[in-house]
Amino acid sequence: MSNNPPKSQLASAASSEVMIAIKQMNKWYGQFHVLKDINLTVHKGERIVICGPSGSGKSTMIRCINALEEHQEGEIIVDGILLGKNLKNLDHIRTEVGMVFQNFNLFPHMTILENLTLGPIWVRKMNRVDAIDTAMTYLERVKIPEQAKKYPGQLSGGEQQRVAIARSLCMNPKIMLFDEPTSALDPEMIKEVLDVMVELANTGMTMVVVTHEMGFAKTVADQVIFMDEGDIVEQNEPTVFFDNPQHERTKLFLSQIL
Amino acid sequence: MDAWWDDVFAAYALNIDDLWRRTICTAPSFPAGDHIRRKHRQRETNVTNEAKATKRGAPKEKFNFFQDQRVRSVLYQLLTAGIIGWMVWYLASNTAHNLSARGMNTGFGFWNVSAGFDTDFKLIDYTPGIGTYGRIFAIGVLNTLLVSFLAIIVSTILGFFIGVMRLSSNWLVAKVALAYVEIFRNVPLLIQIIFWYMGVFSVLPVVRNSLDLSFGSGWMTLNNRGLYISTPLPGDLFWLTPAALVLAIIGAVLFRRHARKVQNETGRQINTLLPSLAAIILLPLAVFLATGTPLAWDMPKLSGFNFVGGTSLPPAFLALLISLSIYHAAHITEAVRAGILSVSKGQSEAALSIGLSPGRVMSMVVIPQAMPAIVPPLISNWMNVVKNSSLAIAIGYADIVSLFMQTALNQAGYAVEMVGMTMGFYMVVSLTISFFLNIYNKRVQLVER
Numbered sequence A: 001m002s003n004n005p006p007k008s009q010l011a012s013a014a015s016s017e018v019m020i021a022i023k024q025m026n027k028w029y030g031q032f033h034v035l036k037d038i039n040l041t042v043h044k045g046e047r048i049v050i051c052g053p054s055g056s057g058k059s060t061m062i063r064c065i066n067a068l069e070e071h072q073e074g075e076i077i078v079d080g081i082l083l084g085k086n087l088k089n090l091d092h093i094r095t096e097v098g099m100v101f102q103n104f105n106l107f108p109h110m111t112i113l114e115n116l117t118l119g120p121i122w123v124r125k126m127n128r129v130d131a132i133d134t135a136m137t138y139l140e141r142v143k144i145p146e147q148a149k150k151y152p153g154q155l156s157g158g159e160q161q162r163v164a165i166a167r168s169l170c171m172n173p174k175i176m177l178f179d180e181p182t183s184a185l186d187p188e189m190i191k192e193v194l195d196v197m198v199e200l201a202n203t204g205m206t207m208v209v210v211t212h213e214m215g216f217a218k219t220v221a222d223q224v225i226f227m228d229e230g231d232i233v234e235q236n237e238p239t240v241f242f243d244n245p246q247h248e249r250t251k252l253f254l255s256q257i258l
Numbered sequence B: 001m002d003a004w005w006d007d008v009f010a011a012y013a014l015n016i017d018d019l020w021r022r023t024i025c026t027a028p029s030f031p032a033g034d035h036i037r038r039k040h041r042q043r044e045t046n047v048t049n050e051a052k053a054t055k056r057g058a059p060k061e062k063f064n065f066f067q068d069q070r071v072r073s074v075l076y077q078l079l080t081a082g083i084i085g086w087m088v089w090y091l092a093s094n095t096a097h098n099l100s101a102r103g104m105n106t107g108f109g110f111w112n113v114s115a116g117f118d119t120d121f122k123l124i125d126y127t128p129g130i131g132t133y134g135r136i137f138a139i140g141v142l143n144t145l146l147v148s149f150l151a152i153i154v155s156t157i158l159g160f161f162i163g164v165m166r167l168s169s170n171w172l173v174a175k176v177a178l179a180y181v182e183i184f185r186n187v188p189l190l191i192q193i194i195f196w197y198m199g200v201f202s203v204l205p206v207v208r209n210s211l212d213l214s215f216g217s218g219w220m221t222l223n224n225r226g227l228y229i230s231t232p233l234p235g236d237l238f239w240l241t242p243a244a245l246v247l248a249i250i251g252a253v254l255f256r257r258h259a260r261k262v263q264n265e266t267g268r269q270i271n272t273l274l275p276s277l278a279a280i281i282l283l284p285l286a287v288f289l290a291t292g293t294p295l296a297w298d299m300p301k302l303s304g305f306n307f308v309g310g311t312s313l314p315p316a317f318l319a320l321l322i323s324l325s326i327y328h329a330a331h332i333t334e335a336v337r338a339g340i341l342s343v344s345k346g347q348s349e350a351a352l353s354i355g356l357s358p359g360r361v362m363s364m365v366v367i368p369q370a371m372p373a374i375v376p377p378l379i380s381n382w383m384n385v386v387k388n389s390s391l392a393i394a395i396g397y398a399d400i401v402s403l404f405m406q407t408a409l410n411q412a413g414y415a416v417e418m419v420g421m422t423m424g425f426y427m428v429v430s431l432t433i434s435f436f437l438n439i440y441n442k443r444v445q446l447v448e449r
Helices: A058-065 A087-096 A112-122 A128-141 A157-170 A187-202 A214-220 A238-243 A248-257 B002-011 B016-022 B033-055 B069-101 B133-166 B171-185 B189-201 B240-266 B273-290 B315-342 B345-353 B358-394 B400-412 B415-444
Strands: A018-029 A032-043 A047-051 A073-078 A097-100 A175-179 A206-210 A223-228 A231-236 B220-223 B226-229 B231-234 B295-298 B301-303 B306-308 B311-313
Touching: A018 A058, A018 A206, A032 A058, A032 A206, A032 A231, A047 A058, A047 A214, A058 A073, A058 A175, A058 A206, A087 A097, A097 A157, A097 B345, A112 A128, A112 A157, A112 B358, A128 A157, A128 B240, A157 A187, A187 A206, A187 A214, A206 A214, A214 A238, A223 A238, A223 A248, A231 A238, A231 A248, B133 B171, B133 B315, B133 B358, B133 B400, B133 B415, B171 B315, B189 B315, B189 B358, B226 B315, B240 B273, B315 B358, B345 B358, B358 B400, B358 B415, B400 B415
Parallel strands: A047 A206, A047 A223, A097 A175, A175 A206
Antiparallel strands: A018 A032, A018 A073, A223 A231, B220 B226, B226 B311, B231 B295, B301 B306
């Protein structure tokens, strides 16, 4: 990750306004206790990186934030709104929270432009001209405006993931969730996606990123979280987290991954 | 092994050293094979290298008649065509010989000959003794098409409905749909047809005790001779009502187009469904009432031992229609379920995460992707409905098989021609359906690299 901008450019934009507050959240799959007493606060402009071994519940946790997974106990407050059974609140939270998936999940039957304008037109009630303008702006930001008329199947994995990021950004979200965005990519494509994410971090976006890219965590994150067996084991600033991990489990994990 | 035998064959043209080298020692069973094979391979390499050195170019391939790929493929095709041609010729000449030896008629002369038998269910006019065998053929074709068409519509609607039920998160609903599929898919269709005919429609009350299905109005009655429905008799200004319906539908289409245009320009979304539905229902109704309800009914009336007037549907027709619909709906259910499940969960999650409502996720993301997976098995089911309607012969519904290929054939002879025409009819229908399926498949193919 030597090409990433130096740390000084990425001075934290975090403010005191709380964007996500998770309090004593518990989740079970049947008998299996996936998430145990999760407490997490994310401030506006803050960039959180979550890492941990597979099956530790990190994906499940961020999927709870926009209610792709249901939690059984505790509360999740996103942008000041309690996530519960109220469908109106749910709709609001989903429009304000963008999400990028491991497998891109672009809609294969629509062109790139249609993928990008679907949300703005049908959810944000934008007119077509404005929606296309917005879409092209974001396609330029992820550096593939020339692919607008193509279908997802015609793009490389890295390009598809950048389109997926642009699709989320078109909704003008306040928070972006990334669920292992580079895990399904070839090594040379990982960089182009990470570059886009670093650039996004520069704009002051609130980001929660599940990833194993420790270079990204070191340069971008305000806080790094280590999860294991449904628990948040350790949470710290990246310098402390990587140079002086507090828990044995974290040390073991870092020794295996770095 | 193939290559080994080829080599044996070719070796006869070579000297004995070559025979040894190329056959015995390359045979997989030869004990010292590996050792000698390696040695000879070495020799071959040397030879090629020499050839390269002397000729200074790629080694030229020698044409060998029996080992040439082009010669072989032409030979095999000629052989296949020859065998098939001989079989066709043999069967045709044999049949022609036997038919003429027994003095049986051949040709299509029967087409204009009048037939002497009647049928209880026909969509076109026909009088025994006057109507021709050609007309009988037409009656059979229309009866098959009628029952197939209705069964296709009913089974498709039922199949989609139960297919969605099977995916329901409600335990009871899902299990009821599962039971439906497992019961009706696993009992042979012929048995279901006979069950409905013998077990349901034959044990209905006799004519005198007919069941009234229209709350005592006599509009629709059911007995063991079939279902009797009133026929509408349109009055003077009745044509205005369907005209109003057409007008309302055109209006709804234009309104939808307008709504889309407004959305493109301003982003404002107009609900088109409710106003359109209201217009389509209320406008014809208003016109119908304003023109003084110009519609009378030809009621079926009990006269002597049977009903007279109205339209009657015989038990065989009802049994066939119901069993075909139910049986194929169970198959279509599975096609629908598989199609919807074939769209990955990530697709609906991505759509939800950009804030689309669950209804829009279904209509804009899941269903457009499920349809390419649903339609091919759906349409092959439609073809099966048409073909399976020939089981009508078991209960005597006057379809093309029981009317034309059985009754007419028994009366007139001409077995080859009549069976051939029946087969041709089914092929034309099936090929027409699959022609449209292929066009559809081309259109919905996903664009990939």
